[in-house]
Amino acid sequence: MALIRLILLVLLARPIARFMTGADVIGREHLPRRGPAIIAANHNSHVDTLLLLTIFPARLMPFLRPAAAADYFLKDPFIGWFSSKLVGIVPVERTKGGSGADVLAPMREALAQGAIVILFPEGTRGPGTDEMGELKGGIARLAEAFPQAPVIPIWIEGAGRVLPKGTMVPVPMNCTVLVGEAVPAFVDRPGFMAALRERLEALKAQAAPQRWR
């Protein structure tokens, strides 16, 4: 299954991503070269996941694990099979947050196994405007628990136009993936979250204006 996933990512997902978005990557040298690592990206579209899965070299693809909402991706058996086996998601039980359940446990387990976990700290897809939503604090807890895993900020510009939330028909439009330097090591939670937000805003400021007017 792992081999089938790799073949599909390289031979199917990567050409689709290039056709739909052009997949321009700026700052490729900042991408992590090994796991464990945490990718923190803004989120406007399913295309974000497609892009982040396909800009890595094939050697690293088996380590990529996008964190995804269990309540959305695992409710239907077919989408559930597709999400866990082919996309390789780490399920996040969004609805159980604050109930005392350890919603981060699957991500900690993945990081412990050396995965590169792809996180969307906004927690859901945004409306595709320029604004970044509020960032959830779970990523800071992961950074605290795994000091050896760098947190790489990534701003994806334009994906919200290719396939916005609530639409079915994708439209090819160029997107830019801006990869930043790792966020400074965790000291305290507010400081870490502020640094992450600042890094993402700085990357966004460099992006070509691939957005609606």
Place this chain on the structure above:
Amino acid sequence: MIGPLTDWAAHLIAGIAPALRWGLAGVLGLLVLGAIAGVALPLLKPGKDYRELRQRVWSWWVMAALIAGALIGGWQATLALFAVISFLALREFLSLAPLRREDRLVVLLAYIVIIPSYGLLFANRYGIYLVFIPVWAFLIVPFLMACIGQTRGYLTTAATFHWGLMTCVFNLGFAAYLSRAPLAQAPQAGGAGLLFFLLLVTEFNDVAQYVWGKLTGRHKIIPKVSPNKTWEGFIGGWVTTGAVIWFLGPLFTPMRGIGLATLAFALPLAGFAGDVTMSAVKRDIGVKDTSHLIPGHGGVLDRADSLTFTAPLFFHLLLFFNMGRLPWP
């Protein structure tokens, strides 16, 4: 194994018109020189960063290989390659141009227009091609936008779509259509030779203007749009390219005398105009390059900007002076 392969290669090379064979060999020679420079310069003058030079040269190798493959592959392959180039250019343009959220499906429609537009060239229906985008896409796109119902910025957006389709699809289509010229119409090197010549002199003009500007440029020509362009680069490139067209034109095209002189005079101007016009668009949008698809060059539109002006010019001068009313029978 080796025998059939060399036989096939020999057969392939024999199928290329002699002038085009020499032309392609000349380009290969330039590419080898570029590659040698990429290796030798860091050894001779260490300390500088030669990564962009090497990227540029490597990208030229890839672009030349794609074009040469299409030229040798025949006019069908050339039309297919240019349809892809049109798609990439239009995607770059529509991704940066100011469009509204409601226009998303019109963007999809604009891509779909590429298929019938190149299909008409494939079917050799030149008359319909001439009106398909300039008249019918021009009318239908604004109508559909009106049906969607968002009138804020309506006129600007309609103009943006039309500008993108005209430059990226309609104008580049003329370049591809050259390759469909039968040998009887262009006995020097066939349709492939016509297209090769257009691409050669267009790119030569870009490079010549750049080199003249670098070596002798002092007086800015259009600083508000292209701060690096100078009168010296413009005139130096104009004269050099004009001379190249005058001396190489008879090898690849049926153009002679007054027709060829008009081409030598006008094509460098058109290349400059295309470059400056696309620069104005980029400056308006606030970007330096239209994408990062071609390492060291920028986007497809950054490379093809001059061609969007020179392709229709070359095509129509050829038609006017040498072909009569309809291009290819």
